[in-house]
Each structure stands twice: as structure tokens, then as C-alpha cells.
Amino acid sequence: MTQKSASPRDRYRTHVRAEIKERAWAQIAGAGASALSLNAIAKQMGMTGPALYRYFAGRDELITELVTDAYRSLADTFRAAAADGAGLAELAHALRRWALDDPQRYFLIYGTPVPGYQAPDDITTIATDIMATLLDACAAVPAGGAETALDAHLAHHRGWGGSRPVPALRRALTFWTRLHGVLSLELSGQFTGMDFDPAQLFAAELDNLLASR
Amino acid sequence: MTQKSASPRDRYRTHVRAEIKERAWAQIAGAGASALSLNAIAKQMGMTGPALYRYFAGRDELITELVTDAYRSLADTFRAAAADGAGLAELAHALRRWALDDPQRYFLIYGTPVPGYQAPDDITTIATDIMATLLDACAAVPAGGAETALDAHLAHHRGWGGSRPVPALRRALTFWTRLHGVLSLELSGQFTGMDFDPAQLFAAELDNLLASR
DNA sequence: TGTACATCAGTGAACGCGCGTTCACTGATGTAC
DNA sequence: TGTACATCAGTGAACGCGCGTTCACTGATGTAC
Numbered sequence: 001m002t003q004k005s006a007s008p009r010d011r012y013r014t015h016v017r018a019e020i021k022e023r024a025w026a027q028i029a030g031a032g033a034s035a036l037s038l039n040a041i042a043k044q045m046g047m048t049g050p051a052l053y054r055y056f057a058g059r060d061e062l063i064t065e066l067v068t069d070a071y072r073s074l075a076d077t078f079r080a081a082a083a084d085g086a087g088l089a090e091l092a093h094a095l096r097r098w099a100l101d102d103p104q105r106y107f108l109i110y111g112t113p114v115p116g117y118q119a120p121d122d123i124t125t126i127a128t129d130i131m132a133t134l135l136d137a138c139a140a141v142p143a144g145g146a147e148t149a150l151d152a153h154l155a156h157h158r159g160w161g162g163s164r165p166v167p168a169l170r171r172a173l174t175f176w177t178r179l180h181g182v183l184s185l186e187l188s189g190q191f192t193g194m195d196f197d198p199a200q201l202f203a204a205e206l207d208n209l210l211a212s213r
Numbered sequence: 214m215t216q217k218s219a220s221p222r223d224r225y226r227t228h229v230r231a232e233i234k235e236r237a238w239a240q241i242a243g244a245g246a247s248a249l250s251l252n253a254i255a256k257q258m259g260m261t262g263p264a265l266y267r268y269f270a271g272r273d274e275l276i277t278e279l280v281t282d283a284y285r286s287l288a289d290t291f292r293a294a295a296a297d298g299a300g301l302a303e304l305a306h307a308l309r310r311w312a313l314d315d316p317q318r319y320f321l322i323y324g325t326p327v328p329g330y331q332a333p334d335d336i337t338t339i340a341t342d343i344m345a346t347l348l349d350a351c352a353a354v355p356a357g358g359a360e361t362a363l364d365a366h367l368a369h370h371r372g373w374g375g376s377r378p379v380p381a382l383r384r385a386l387t388f389w390t391r392l393h394g395v396l397s398l399e400l401s402g403q404f405t406g407m408d409f410d411p412a413q414l415f416a417a418e419l420d421n422l423l424a425s426r
Numbered sequence: 427t428g429t430a431c432a433t434c435a436g437t438g439a440a441c442g443c444g445c446g447t448t449c450a451c452t453g454a455t456g457t458a459c
Numbered sequence: 460t461g462t463a464c465a466t467c468a469g470t471g472a473a474c475g476c477g478c479g480t481t482c483a484c485t486g487a488t489g490t491a492c
Contacts (some may be wrong), residue, residue, distance in 0.1 A: 002320070007456080008455085008456085009455075009456070009466085009467080009468090013468090015467090029328070030328060031327070031328055031329070032247075032325065032327055032328060034245075034247040036309045037444080037446090038445085038446065038447090039444070039445065039446080040444090040445095047234065047459070047468095047469070047470090048469070048470060049445090049446080049447085050446095050447075050448080050449090050469080050470075050471085051468070051469050051470075053446095053447075053448090054467080054468060054469075055468095058446070058447075059445095059446065059447095080465070086268075104325075104328070107325040110397075110398070110401065110403065111324060111325035111401070112245065112317075112320040112324035112325045112401065113400075113401045113402055114244070114245055115242070115243060115244055115245060115317070116243075116244070118491090124406070136321055148417065148419035149413070149416070149417065149420070150413055150414065150416075153409060153410065153413045157407075157408045157409040157410070158409040159406075159407065160407040160408070161407075162408065170417075173414060174417075174418075176394075176398070177391070177395045177398055177414070177418070178390070178391055178394050179393035179394070180394045180397070180398060181389075181390035181391050181392070181393045181394025181395075181397075182390045182394070184323075184393070184394075184397060185389070185390055185393060188323065188324070188325065189326055190325045193337070193372075193373065194370075194372065194373040194374075195371075195373070196366060196367055196370040196371075196373040197366065197370070200362070200363055200366045201363065201386060201390070203362070203363075204361065204362060204363035204383075204387075205387075205390070207362070220489080221488085221489080222434080222488075222489070223435085225435090226434095226435090229435090250477080250478070250479090251478085251479065251480090252477070252478065252479080253477090253478095260435095260436070260437090261433090261436070261437060262479080262480085263436080263437075263438085263476090263480075263481080263482090264429070264435070264437075264478095265435075266479095266480075266481090267434080267435060268435095271479075271480075272478095272479065272480095305431050
């Protein structure tokens with residue numbers, strides 16, 4: 001180790017990088033990820049376009065980093081919610097809060113895929129982390145009820161989920177798909193015009209999940 | 214009526230319009246809706262860019278028409294599935310087939326929204342049609358079980374759904390969100406790496422829906 | 427059946443735009459002696 | 460403390476690209492008499 005880092009220059013660098021990302025997020029929130037423009041960000045910051053290449057190798061690297069940050073943020077949120085020894089209900093509400101906090105960030109992870117885009121390895125790793133937190137929370141609840149057809153199928157296709165019991169796998173999947181179903185339709189405005197409260201629908205789905213084994 | 218239409222020129226016109234749309238769909242399937250380019254389509258057809266303005270007022274009109282067609286296609290599919298007197302199960306399978314047939318078309322309707330985009334009125338109308346078909350199928354099944362908290366909420370917020378019984382509303386919503394949850398995660402490749410069969414998960418959710426009142 | 431005219435599909439040039447990215451450079455900030 | 464040098468943030472010009480869109484036009488196809 002030649003240096004203890006945190007020189008003034010380093011701090012400045014870190015700061016500018018952070019500001020670039022902030023503006024990038026603002027742009028995404030405003031017009032979606034495909035509208036992200038390096039030149040526009042630079043202009044906002046009172047710089048010229050090429051200056052950003054001191055901080056990111058290019059547009060692709062910026063986007064990849066934003067996606068990674070999004071995943072990491074959700075993973076942290078999940079871990080924090082689970083760490084309190086709290087259960088599935090807290091996980092669900094944490095997810096909802098996180099999603100409503102920045103819908104486009106949610107869609108950056110769970111939204112319409114760009115055909116042909118392959119996520120880098122570290123993202124896959126973080127995604128697995130998120131799933132693991134969910135799986136653990138599910139495994140903490142004792143299973144009950146008869147074995148379902150899906151259980152039988154999962155028993156033979158468990159390359160994921162580690163050594164956790166099959167009902168935990170099934171419940172985690174169900175948790176995920178059901179909450180995503182409500183959330184994504186809500187965030188994309190599909191309920192607009194129907195005057196019920198999406199939160200009530202979300203709560204109903206959650207209750208249903210908690211009641212079933 | 215001055216004319217019986219279907220002159221040779223009219224037929225040619227219709228044909229070219231159709232080909233433009235076809236190529237547009239191919240482009241969307243390949244790289245998402247934001248990648249749609251008039252010039253590229255023209256080039257593929259051996260024409261120059263401006264020629265397309267004989268057929269569409271511009272890029273926006275083309276996209277709007279594609280979106281409208283997507284909605285109409287789903288509405289037709291739904292209506293056809295329901296017309297046979299068949300129930301929710303057939304509706305579900307029709308939806309799944311329609312979605313798998315062209316994932317980007319599904320996402321054009323239910324995917325990540327473009328912030329600030331407001332759908333034209335006729336689209337809203339068709340969306341209501343789709344919902345009506347689903348609602349009718351739900352209303353055809355007699356309700357059972359106790360009134361839920363969601364029922365109570367819906368009873369006070371029923372600007373949509375016409376005069377159908379509240380449990381039908383609840384079941385239609387649940388049908389929609391749950392199947393969308395599985396479908397959208399499957400289509401966006403989120404299950405990749407977990408080696409179970411998404412069709413089994415879909416079937417399990419459907420069974421669950423059919424079993425519950 | 428033939429001629430005069432109208433319709434309209436498609437061209438090619440042009441406009442203006444913003445994009446990502448490269449490159450040689452200036453000038454300020456930091457480091458080493 | 461002062462001088463010589465290295466680092467590196469940011470500039471400005473430039474490249475090449477593809478985009479949507481307009482406009483005046485050519486030439487083929489259809490219609491009317």
C-alpha cells in the first residue's frame with residue numbers, strides 16, 4: 001500500500017462521480033433509461049461532454065454502474081429489513097417503499113428488458129443475494145399444508161435455493177411474483193382511472209401470502 | 214358513397230402500410246420500441262425515408278398505431294377465448310400464449326412506461342374492453358367465502374366495473390396482477406438460471422385462482 | 427380508342443439536431459527534492 | 460521555503476453518425492371525356 005487514499009484530488013473525484021450519477025438518475029426518473037445522455041449531463045454540470053470521460057469509460061459503463069447501484073440498493077434495503085429479525089411482511093413493505101421511492105429505478109431492474117442485453121456477473125451475484133434474503137425469510141416460517149404440484153416440480157429442479165426446504169422455494173417465488181404483479185402494474189399507471197387505492201390491493205395480496213403456507 | 218373503395222391503388226396502399234408495420238414490429242421485437250427508426254424501415258423496403266410520410270404522418274403516429282394494434286389484438290384474443298363460453302382458465306392460457314408469441318408486444322402494453330406519455334382515448338377504450346371481458350368471466354363464477362378487507366374497500370371505490378358484484382371485481386384484479394406477475398418476470402428473463410419451468414409456476418398460480426372464491 | 431388531365435408514390439437534396447467518442451492542448455494542483 | 464517536475468481535470472475542435480422531417484421535383488398510374 002503506497003498511499004492512504006483520500007487525498008484532496010481523490011475526494012474531489014469521488015464527489016464529481018457522485019454528482020454525475022445523481023444527474024443521471026434524475027434524467028432516468030424523468031424520461032427513462034434510454035434517454036440518458038452524457039452530453040446533457042455535462043452541460044447541466046457546466047462542463048463539456050468529453051470531460052465526463054475522466055470519470056467513466058463511456059455511456060455503457062455509466063449505465064452498468066447505475067444498474068449495479070440499483071441492485072445493491074435493493075439488496076441493502078432487503079437485508080436491513082430482514083436483519084431486524086422481522087419477517088415477510090416487513091420485507092414486502094420495504095420493497096414497496098423502495099419501488100415507490102423511484103419507479104424508474106425499480107423498472108431498471110424488473111422492467112422491460114433490452115433484447116440481447118446480458119447482465120454482467122456481479123449483478124447476477126447481487127440478484128442472488130436478494131433472492132437469498134427472501135428465501136431465508138420464507139424458510140423461517142414453518143411449512144404446513146399438503147404438497148402441491150409446484151412443490152413436486154421444484155423438488156426436481158432446485159439448482160437454485162441451496163438446501164432450503166421446497167415449500168420455502170415455492171413461497172419465495174410466489175411472494176416475488178405476486179408483489180411484483182401488483183407493484184409493476186401500479187407503477188406503470190395501469191390502475192389509473194380505477195379509483196381504488198393500490199396500497200389496499202398490495203396489502204390484500206400480502207395478507208393472502210402470510211395466511212397461506 | 215361516391216366509390217366502392219378497393220381500387221388497385223387503394224389495395225397497394227393498404228399493402229405497403231401493412232408491410233411498414235410488419236417491419237416495425239420486427240424492429241421492436243429485436244431491439245425494443247425505443248429503437249424504432251423510420252429511415253431504417255424505409256431502407257429495408259428499398260425506399261428512401263421521406264416515402265414513408267405518404268403512409269404515416271410521422272414516427273409518433275406509427276408508434277401510436279402499433280400500440281393500438283397491440284391492444285386490439287389482445288382484446289380480440291380475450292374476446293375469442295371468452296366467447297366459447299369458456300372460463301377463466303382459457304382466458305389465462307390465451308393471455309399466456311399471446312404474451313409468449315411476442316414478448317415485446319406484451320411489454321408495449323404492460324411494460325415500463327415512458328414518463329409523461331399519455332395514451333390516446335381509443336386506447337383507453339380498448340383497455341376497458343379487455344377489462345370488461347375479464348370482469349364478465351369473473352362475474353360468471355358464483356362468489357363464496359367471507360367478505361374481505363379489499364372487498365370493503367372496493368365497495369366504496371367502484372367507479373369502474375359497472376354494476377358487477379364486488380367479489381367479481383376483486384377476483385378480476387387478482388387474476389390480472391398475479392398472472393402479470395409471473396408472465397412479466399418470465400418474459401423479462403428474471404427466472405433465467407433457476408431451472409424450473411415457468412409454465413409450472415403459471416399453472417400453479419392459475420390453479421390457486423380457480424380454487425379461491 | 428385516344429387524348430388531356432389529375433392523382434399520387436417515391437426521389438434526392440437539404441436542414442438542423444444531438445449523440446458518443448477521439449485527440450491534442452492548456453492550466454491548475456499536487457509532489458519531490 | 461523555493462524550485463522543477465509530474466499529474467490530471469477540463470477545453471475546444473473535430474469526426475462520423477443516424478435521426479425525423481420539409482420541400483420541390485419526376486414519372487408512373489389512374490380517370491374523364
